[in-house]
Amino acid sequence: MKPVRKAVFPVAGLGTRFLPATKSIPKEMLPIVDKPLIQYAVEEALAAGIETLIFVTSRKKHAISDHFDRAFELETKLAANGKDDLLECITNIIPTNVIRADVTQLETLGLGHAVNCARGLIGDEPFAVLLADDLIKSDGPGCLQQLISQYEKSGRSTIAVQNIATEDSDQYGMIEPSSIGREVLSIIEKPKPADAPSNLAVVGRYILTPEIFPLFEQVGAGAGGEIQLTDAIALLMQQQSIEYCEFTGRRYDCGSKAGFIEATVDYALERPELRDKILLHIRDSLNR
Ligand code: UTP
Numbered sequence: 001m002k003p004v005r006k007a008v009f010p011v012a013g014l015g016t017r018f019l020p021a022t023k024s025i026p027k028e029m030l031p032i033v034d035k036p037l038i039q040y041a042v043e044e045a046l047a048a049g050i051e052t053l054i055f056v057t058s059r060k061k062h063a064i065s066d067h068f069d070r071a072f073e074l075e076t077k078l079a080a081n082g083k084d085d086l087l088e089c090i091t092n093i094i095p096t097n098v099i100r101a102d103v104t105q106l107e108t109l110g111l112g113h114a115v116n117c118a119r120g121l122i123g124d125e126p127f128a129v130l131l132a133d134d135l136i137k138s139d140g141p142g143c144l145q146q147l148i149s150q151y152e153k154s155g156r157s158t159i160a161v162q163n164i165a166t167e168d169s170d171q172y173g174m175i176e177p178s179s180i181g182r183e184v185l186s187i188i189e190k191p192k193p194a195d196a197p198s199n200l201a202v203v204g205r206y207i208l209t210p211e212i213f214p215l216f217e218q219v220g221a222g223a224g225g226e227i228q229l230t231d232a233i234a235l236l237m238q239q240q241s242i243e244y245c246e247f248t249g250r251r252y253d254c255g256s257k258a259g260f261i262e263a264t265v266d267y268a269l270e271r272p273e274l275r276d277k278i279l280l281h282i283r284d285s286l287n288r
Contacts (some may be wrong), residue, residue, distance in 0.1 A: 002154045004148050004207055006121070007050040007128040010114035012058035012105040016249070017255060025063045027255065028132040033267045033274070037254055038064060039093060041132035048145040048213035050128060052099040054121050056114045065102055068094055075164065110226025115208075116216035124210050126151065129229070131204025133262050138249030139217060143205050146247045151207045157242045159184065159233070160205035162251055166193045173230040175244055182243045189223040192213040201249055202230065212236050 015027030022030075026037040042053060055064055071090060080089040087127045094100060103118045115129055126146055136143040143160055161175055169191050176186040176197035186197055206229070215235040222228040236242065252266070253259030265282075268274045 001152070002112070002125050004126050004128055004151060005056060006052040006125060007045040007052065007130055007144075008054045008056060008115055008118045008122070009038065009045075009130055009132060010056045010105075010111055011038060011061075011064055011132065012056050012108055012114050013111075014108055015255075017257065018260075020039075024060060026058070026060050029063045029067065030254070030260070032135060032254065032260075032263050033271065036067060037132045037135060038067070040135055041130045042068075042094065043194040044142040044144050045130055046094070046098065046130065047142050048128070050144075051097070052101065052121075053094065053226050055100070055102045056105050056117050057102050058105055060109065061102060061104065061245060068100060102124045110221070110224075110228055112123050112216050112219055112222075112229040112232050115229055115232075116213060116227075119213045119216075122210060122213075124219045126157075126207055126209050129204075129206040129208060133253070133255035134204035134252045136205070136247070136249045137252070137263075138204070138247075139267070140248060143203075143247045143251075146249075147205055147207050147245050150245045154243055156240065157209050157212070157233070157236060158207045158245050159242065160203040160247050161200040161244045162203050162246065163199050164201040166196060166199060169193050169196035169199075169201070172197065173228075173233075175200050175202060177244060182245070184237065184242045184244050187230055187234050187237065187242075189228045200246070203247075205247070206233075208233075209236075209240065211239060 011026045011028045015022035018027045029036045034251045057064060075087060075091060101121055103117045147158050147160055165187045173187055173189050174191055174196045177200055178185055212232055215232045217232040218235060219227055222231045252263035254263055268278045
């Protein structure tokens with residue numbers, strides 16, 4: 001079985017739910033406290049042993065490449081002013097032995113289309129996909145590490161899922177789990193609650209085998225008129241078994257305003273220098 005060494009980060013979406021903030025920057029650059037969403041996802045991938053990071057970008061790509069590039073003027077200033085802690089947090093985000101590549105998605109035709117843009121850089125290997133707007137906080141191994149550990153036992157494509165309220169099913173890909181084991185029996189994108197096969201929703205972490213790539217060409221426009229990753233996975237399931245992983249960790253839907261604010265509050269409360277101020281503010285606000 002080939003190891004999972006490459007990860008794809010689709011960051012070419014329009015981010016319309018965060019306009020006007022996302023007019024000129026990808027939503028993955030929005031910060032939770034002081035770190036952009038994409039950096040949390042990259043750190044999760046690096047912790048899971050990923051060696052090649054592939055960003056599928058749009059015309060707003062510069063913000064993401066700039067973030068992971070060196071910033072010599074800033075580094076020189078911080079060094080001269082003795083701001084070593086700040087210098088440390090902007091350098092070596094990505095270790096030098098890790099390969100970073102950008103591919104452009106010329107048109108935002110959907111998540112499936114975005115993943116297919118990375119095909120030439122993946123080749124004949126299993127790979128990970130991380131959606132940075134799903135921020136996953138875990139006290140133990142990260143979500144991607146949990147998926148990779150499961151993949152290493154089964155050799156099968158593995159998708160992260162979590163329990164959601166039935167009435168929210170039309171915002172997610174939903175799966176039908178097998179009664180024994182961890183096989184996915186069916187998957188459907190954004191079903192109405194009455195059509196949802198279970199309460200298990202797909203979250204933005206996947207390990208996929210390369211047999212998925214030719215299937216993107218067979219997938220037409222699906223939910224929302226977009227080429228959906230879920231539809232390609234449904235085709236892949238006709239060829240090979242796929243597993244789901246109910247990961248341990250808390251997921252924040254940072255593509256939505258409420259989820260983004262929840263993440264901001266929770267991450268801020270974990271910072272000793274912010275905790276008391278934020279708690280005081282929350283208490284004040286509640287009393288107002
Ligand atoms: P979303 O549907 O959550 O993102 O896509 P969006 O379309 O940018 O956001 P809204 O709904 O307009 O606010 C999930 C992920 O897939 C990427 C997005 O960047 C996000 O990480 N994506 C989506 C692409 O890279 N290309 C696409 O064509 C569509």
